[in-house]
Amino acid sequence: MVFSSHLFVYYFLPAALFVYYALPRRARHLWLTTASYAFYGWANPAFMGLMLLSTLIDYVCGWRLGASPRDERRPRAWLAVSLVSNLSLLGFFKYFNFAVDSYAALLTGLGLERLRPDVGLRVVLPLGISFYTFQSMSYTFDIYRGRTKPLKNIVDFACYVSLFPQLVAGPIIRFSEIADQLRHRTHTTEKFARGAAFFSLGMAKKVLLANPCGFVADAAFDAVSLPPLDAWAGVLAYAFQIYFDFSGYSDMAIGLGLMLGFVFPKNFDSPYHAESLTDFWRRWHISLSTWLRDYLYHPLGGNRKGPRRTYVNLAIVMLLGGLWHGAAWNFVVWGGIHGVWLAMERAMGKRSLYRRLPRPGRVALTFVGVLVTWVFFRAPDLAAAGRYLSAMAGLAEVRPGAALVGHFFSEPYYVLSLVIAAFVTWGCPQTWDWSRRLTLTRGALALGCLALSLVAMASQGYNPFIYFIF
Amino acid sequence: MIERAKESREEQAMREAGCTRVRPGVARALTSAFLLLLASVATLEIRRDVSKESGTPWPELVAAPVAAWKNTFGSGAFEGNRRLLIAKNDFEDALEERSIVAAAALPGVQWALTRLLGAGNAQVVVGRKGWLYFRPAVDYLTGPGFLDPRVLDRRTAGGKAWAPPPRPNPLPAIADFAAQLAERGIGLVVIVTPVKAALHPEGLAPVLSRDVLPIENPSFAPFLDKLADLEIPAFSPAERLARTIRAKSWPQFLRTDTHWTPQAMEDAAENLVRFLARHVPLPGRNPVFYSRREVGVQGRGDLTKLLRLPDGERLFGSESVLIRPVMGPGNAPWTPDPNADVLVLGDSFTNIYSQSELGWGECAGFAEQLSYFLHRPVDKVAVNAGGPAAARERLVSMAAGGEDRLAGKRLVILQFSARELASGDWKLVDLSPARRASTIAAPIRRPEHGAPARGFVAWESWRSGEWRIWTRRLEGSAPRQLTPDEPGLQHCCPHISPDGSKIVYLSRSAPAGEYPEEASGDLRLLRMDGGGERTLVRDARPYEWGNRAATWRNERKLIYIGADKRTHLLDVDTAESSRLTAEPEEKMPWLIDPTLRHAVNGSPAFSRYDAGERRVVEARRRPGCEPYFSQDGSFGFWVAGGGGPIRWIDLRTRAVGTWIEKDDRRIHDAQRYVYFPMLSRDGRMLAFSASPGDHDHFQSNYDVFVAPVDPGSLALLGRPLRFTAHPASDRYPDVHVEALDLERWKREAPPIGGPAPIKAPLATGEPFEMRAVLQSCSRAPSLREISPYRAALIVCEWKAAQVLFGRPPGDRLRIAHWALRDGERQPIVSLRQNSVARLRVEPLSGVSQIEGYPIFNDLPADPDLPIHYSRGPD
Incomplete structure (x- = not known):
């Protein structure tokens, strides 16, 4: 089930909220867990068992970790059980096909086709597995590190892992960030109202901006050939699509959380305002970048082991971060480029040329760089990414069919969508700041955006869900 | 990487999101308005569904877990899960199709978007000067080669979780079809109908020179080459139609419809006859001389309907064409001749100007024109929706019911739209007569991704x-x-x-x-x-x-x-x-x-x-x-x-x-x-x-x-x-x-084998009327599934309770009913198990109203239960 669907907006959400508030407090987590499993199982009921398994393993591990004194060896074993089981689930369901295909391609490349494994099994990727395994692992990590205590009630823990607002598209809520709220949180009209505003603006970002931009991006990336300007327009449209889609979903998640009394941390902080790639990663998908920082970069040694090791660590983290986004080589390349770029920025420090540029120049340069790397993120494979970059550089052959794609870049509706997207990106405050003070006018504006989004949702059939690979 | 902030993210969040500056009255108003906005839609829709028994998708959803549970015991957990996925998908589709928000807002919003911003929708691209295009057809031209192995792999992997993976490669299906026909001594000729934007890109790219026409998908030429390698003659009228555009500027496609003009169609038929004379000489027989007359027809394009603009809008007017209905001996209107030695298997490009339901006249379609130019009777089986396998599947159903339309044939002309090459599911269809799965012979060679x-x-x-x-x-x-x-x-x-x-x-x-x-x-x-x-x-x-x-x-x-x-x-x-x-x-x-x-x-x-x-x-x-x-x-x-x-x-x-x-x-x-x-x-x-x-x-x-x-x-x-x-x-x-390619063989080999589906025969016999109890129904397709068409039938099983007229062939009866007509769900879709209805039943075979429409049948196969037809239950 996706937030921007008739079923969720008009049926699931009102029903979930109504029952939630109708129940006594002690029954609310059980209801939230049930509703979340229904929400998750809607995509494929078979996946519910997997999430339940992950939940049970980490609950037991957390419980054993909490029961063992920290100086014993046993806690480490329980942490290992948690990590191995979660990473095994993630590894098998997300990376099995990728590993088999890559191994086969490698053998073919080496001329050893005869040794290729004859694997008929193709694994279906369970929705949101990257999000909930990371969340679940953070629970045992945080208990192991002594940052928090285990939950006594398994329902509370299952509620944390499966919480539908952030289950399939994030943000990744670490247990330590929400532990206290699971034990006690307030429900106020102010929170609910702000949640409604968040949800409304998030929905508008998704339906009114991300979807039309996605339509243009799809036309460009699905085309076999493009003139250079159209190729640039296509990747620009994709940059807006992924930003508004992802941040729109995050806003809706935060809004839904507020409606249920939870306060989730910020996940996007105007990333296209970034002055460098380092700055970009402080602003883009913050819940993932901080998770990788705290649970991967720091354990690897972070920047404590000298500059070279720091660069290597950055590259490793970004490569794995790329792979987290999708099991394909183009994501590895995307992560690799970001890793090298981050390492270069760190190595050059303030001596770099673009540190000396005026702020708009730095923002523009960073944006263009990010834009180029988005090609690897959006293209279906490395070869297609190469073709697209060639088209952007004007090096690709332009077939007659390319002229047809040009229509989408000149149609007033899509041009207007891109212009509004650019205006909202660089000219409007972000949802967090805008909704901090809610007046009647702002409330009406938010609801107006929601109404417009709902009408658009009903009238436009195009409503992609781009997180199925995450 | 992010450096650790002094303030934790949770603290920051609590400070920023947990402390909103809002007056209590405003908060209450905003909360109430938000909830009211969302809940009102569900309330109104549920109220409508409760008051109006027909069409509601809720009973199916409620029944789905029980059915899935039963299937889990009968056929395993995967089958149970698959049933559940189908049910929830159908439910969500039905919910969106019946949305009151869509019904109230869509026509007006679409009109405004189209009028002011030139916007189409997910299926229709609005071009300049009144040209409308079907989006999948444009994607076919702009997209990568449909035979590119990576594209084939992606399409195979991109199927629905509850359905068998689609077969994206047209070559194995066509080769297999040719081989099966050859086993019966029948030749095959393929005719690929071009898409509109291939010949009329001016609505999308006005500066494009006519010299580059026809625009083609990168795989189209290799596709024709491979057909030639397979010794299957293929006729593509695109080049000829493009020459006409260059020479005379005559439109070859309707502006607001997916289909070709009558003149383009006649031109294609005439040139196909010349092609046949060169490549597939037909046995001599006494020529039949047909006559034609000119009739003016005015219609509204199917793409205009797909835009779902307000009734009576004048944004895209109706179009007028001159069709030439074909008359047989005695000036009788042309009809398909099951005894002819040539059979046209096609889609809506064959049916247009032939099937009056499509709104562009009748007796002047592709098969009619072919018959006219060939001077011989021609048989026709054409289905408007259901993908490239629909006509072949219909052929099999007919044969199972005793109406073997391949009998006596020397040549089958397989017509399909070029867009199906990039988006169709090229299922392999076993043409052999209906039989029990246990007796089915090994499947004939069916390579998946080209030949190994x-x-x-x-x-x-x-x-x-x-x-x-x-x-x-x-x-x-x-x-x-x-x-x-x-x-x-x-x-x-x-x-x-x-x-x-x-x-x-x-x-x-x-x-x-x-x-x-x-x-x-x-x-x-x-x-x-x-x-x-x-x-x-x-x-x-x-x-x-x-x-x-x-x-x-x-x-x-x-x-x-x-x-x-x-x-x-x-x-x-x-x-x-x-x-x-x-x-x-x-x-x-x-x-x-x-x-x-x-x-x-x-x-x-x-x-x-x-x-x-x-x-x-x-x-x-x-x-x-x-x-x-x-x-x-x-x-x-x-x-x-x-x-x-x-x-x-x-x-x-x-x-x-x-x-x-x-x-x-x-x-x-x-x-x-x-x-x-x-x-x-x-x-x-x-x-x-x-x-x-x-x-x-x-x-x-x-x-x-x-x-x-x-x-x-x-x-x-x-x-x-x-x-x-x-x-x-x-x-x-x-x-x-x-x-x-041994590796490809290794990958391909495992899927070979397994029982082929048992065919459901079409009933023959006399009409009858009865009161009957509904036992079960096939799932109804969504509009999206049959797009750009808007009508389809489903097969339901009934138990006769009381015979009112005539003589039913048994107690248990399988009957095809209209599930969708003109985009509207029909009462049968929401009829519950054990509902009693009065049905006027006639044999499905020969019902002209259903000709060209897909029949969805996922009931357990039973060759002993032929399929009848009933317009009702009323």
């Missing part, structure tokens, strides 16, 4: 009533008789030259039903294109107990057995011959391997040949027959017993291994009685024949199979695939491989 091998098989076949040599491409072409008819003479012992350019065979006078004792005959050489035939030797013969008569030593030198029972070496260019064995054998003459080291005489002894002495040192005999050698002489192979196994022997170490066991489970269970092994000259492909269990080499249903072999390890790679399917005996195959 290029090359051909040649074999002896009794299918024409004489033993002749037949051939078929490994890529899947139609079987072709290679050797000419020679009354009274039987052809045997085909053996392909190492380069695959020619074949030798024996033509002899022999009884057709047994191996002759001493029958020698002409050893002939023939090119694989059927030409250049010449007799090499007048008196050659095979070895004992089998039809193997020669080995190629190299491209020029041929080893054969003479009628004198000596073995000879022949230069096929100079006709010089020398004896390889000095003395004639008393009983069993020798066939010697290409390296002149070993010899066999019908018994698999693999004796040593002494070239110096020109004699064979006979080794101990082994049980079995039909021995032969690899081209490099390193190993031999034979059948070690009746029906198998097929064994190989390393001639250096004498180690023995098995390729195919008797009743080998890697072969489809219907045909595991194996005989007649032969290896390709490169050692990478084994050919053999197998029957369902009968030994008789002359009367049994042997079919030819091939299986890839690793020439290094001699391991059999992948499961054997069947290459012939004729009931007559197909035996003694030889195989030539031009290129073999």
Whole structure:
């Protein structure tokens, strides 16, 4: 089930909220867990068992970790059980096909086709597995590190892992960030109202901006050939699509959380305002970048082991971060480029040329760089990414069919969508700041955006869900 | 990377989100308005569904978990889960189709978006100057090649979780269809109808020169080339229509409809007739002269309807065309003739101007025009929605009901829209009559992603009533008789030259039903294109107990057995011959391997040949027959017993291994009685024949199979695939491989096999009326599934409670009802199990109203329950 669907907006959400508030407090987590499993199982009921398994393993591990004194060896074993089981689930369901295909391609490349494994099994990727395994692992990590205590009630823990607002598209809520709220949180009209505003603006970002931009991006990336300007327009449209889609979903998640009394941390902080790639990663998908920082970069040694090791660590983290986004080589390349770029920025420090540029120049340069790397993120494979970059550089052959794609870049509706997207990106405050003070006018504006989004949702059939690979 | 902030993210969040500055009244108002906005829609929709019994999707959703649970016990958890996925998907589709927000807002919003911003929707692209385009058709032109392996893989992987993976490659389906038709002596011609933007891009790209027309998908030319390789004639009218545009500027497509103009269609029909005359000569018959008259027709394009603009809007007006309905003898309107020898299988491009429901007149469609230009009656089966397999599936349903529209046909013309090449599900459709799954023979060769091998098989076949040599491409072409008819003479012992350019065979006078004792005959050489035939030797013969008569030593030198029972070496260019064995054998003459080291005489002894002495040192005999050698002489192979196994022997170490066991489970269970092994000259492909269990080499249903072999390890790679399917005996195959992708074979092999669906016959008989109890219904498709069309039928099962008129054929009845008409869900969709309704039932076969519409049927197969038709329940 996706937030921007008739079923969720008009049926699931009102029903979930109504029952939630109708129940006594002690029954609310059980209801939230049930509703979340229904929400998750809607995509494929078979996946519910997997999430339940992950939940049970980490609950037991957390419980054993909490029961063992920290100086014993046993806690480490329980942490290992948690990590191995979660990473095994993630590894098998997300990376099995990728590993088999890559191994086969490698053998073919080496001329050893005869040794290729004859694997008929193709694994279906369970929705949101990257999000909930990371969340679940953070629970045992945080208990192991002594940052928090285990939950006594398994329902509370299952509620944390499966919480539908952030289950399939994030943000990744670490247990330590929400532990206290699971034990006690307030429900106020102010929170609910702000949640409604968040949800409304998030929905508008998704339906009114991300979807039309996605339509243009799809036309460009699905085309076999493009003139250079159209190729640039296509990747620009994709940059807006992924930003508004992802941040729109995050806003809706935060809004839904507020409606249920939870306060989730910020996940996007105007990333296209970034002055460098380092700055970009402080602003883009913050819940993932901080998770990788705290649970991967720091354990690897972070920047404590000298500059070279720091660069290597950055590259490793970004490569794995790329792979987290999708099991394909183009994501590895995307992560690799970001890793090298981050390492270069760190190595050059303030001596770099673009540190000396005026702020708009730095923002523009960073944006263009990010834009180029988005090609690897959006293209279906490395070869297609190469073709697209060639088209952007004007090096690709332009077939007659390319002229047809040009229509989408000149149609007033899509041009207007891109212009509004650019205006909202660089000219409007972000949802967090805008909704901090809610007046009647702002409330009406938010609801107006929601109404417009709902009408658009009903009238436009195009409503992609781009997180199925995450 | 992010440096740790002093304030934790949770604290920051609590500070920023947990402390909102809002007055309590505003907060309450915003909360109330938000909840009201969302809940009001659900309330209104539920209220509507409660008050109006029909069309609501809720009962199906509520019943789905129970049904899924039952299926879990019956067919396993995966099946239960699949049922649940289908139910929830259908529910969500129905909910969105019935949305009151969509109903209230869509026409107005769409009008504003189209009028002010030129926006279409997910299916319609609004071009300049009133041109509308179907989005999938534009994507076909702008997208990557539809035969690109990566595209095929992505499309296969991108299917629905609850449905079998789609088959994106059109070539195997077309090749398979051609092969099945060829088994019945019917030819196939393909006509690919271009899409609108290929010829009229001006609405999208006004600056594009007409010189580049027609625009095509990058894979289109290779697709036509591959069809040519498969020996399937393909006609593409695009180039001709583009020439008309360049020369006369006449529109070839309707502005607001997906289809071609009547003039373009007539032009295509006329040129197809010329194409047929060049490529597929039809048997002569007395010409039938049809007449035509001109009729003006005004219609509203299907793309305008897909935009769902307000009723009566004038943004896109109606269009006028001049159609020419075809009249038969006696000025009767043209109708399809089931007795015609030409059948048009098509989609809505065939039905437009023919089917009045499409809104553009009748009797003037593609089949009608073809009939007019051919001067002969033509039969037609065309389905508007359901993808490229729909017409073939309809053909099968009709045949199962006793209406075999392939009977008496000489030519099938398969028409489909070019966009289906990139978006259609090219399912393989078994044309054989309805039968129980357990009796279904092995599926015929059906490569998935192009052929794993290029090359051909040649074999002896009794299918024409004489033993002749037949051939078929490994890529899947139609079987072709290679050797000419020679009354009274039987052809045997085909053996392909190492380069695959020619074949030798024996033509002899022999009884057709047994191996002759001493029958020698002409050893002939023939090119694989059927030409250049010449007799090499007048008196050659095979070895004992089998039809193997020669080995190629190299491209020029041929080893054969003479009628004198000596073995000879022949230069096929100079006709010089020398004896390889000095003395004639008393009983069993020798066939010697290409390296002149070993010899066999019908018994698999693999004796040593002494070239110096020109004699064979006979080794101990082994049980079995039909021995032969690899081209490099390193190993031999034979059948070690009746029906198998097929064994190989390393001639250096004498180690023995098995390729195919008797009743080998890697072969489809219907045909595991194996005989007649032969290896390709490169050692990478084994050919053999197998029957369902009968030994008789002359009367049994042997079919030819091939299986890839690793020439290094001699391991059999992948499961054997069947290459012939004729009931007559197909035996003694030889195989030539031009290129073999063993890895692809390995990937492809596992899906082969499994039961084919049982066909549901269409009912015939008399109408009747009854009161009946609904037992179960097939799922109704969503509008998205049948887009751009808006009507479809579903099959439901009823139990007769009271007969009101006529005589139903039984208590249990399967009836097709309209599920969608003009985009509206019909009452049957929401009728619950055990509902009672009064039904006026008529046989489905012959109901003209349903012609061209897809019938969705996912009820458990039962060939004993033919499908009837009822407009109701009312």
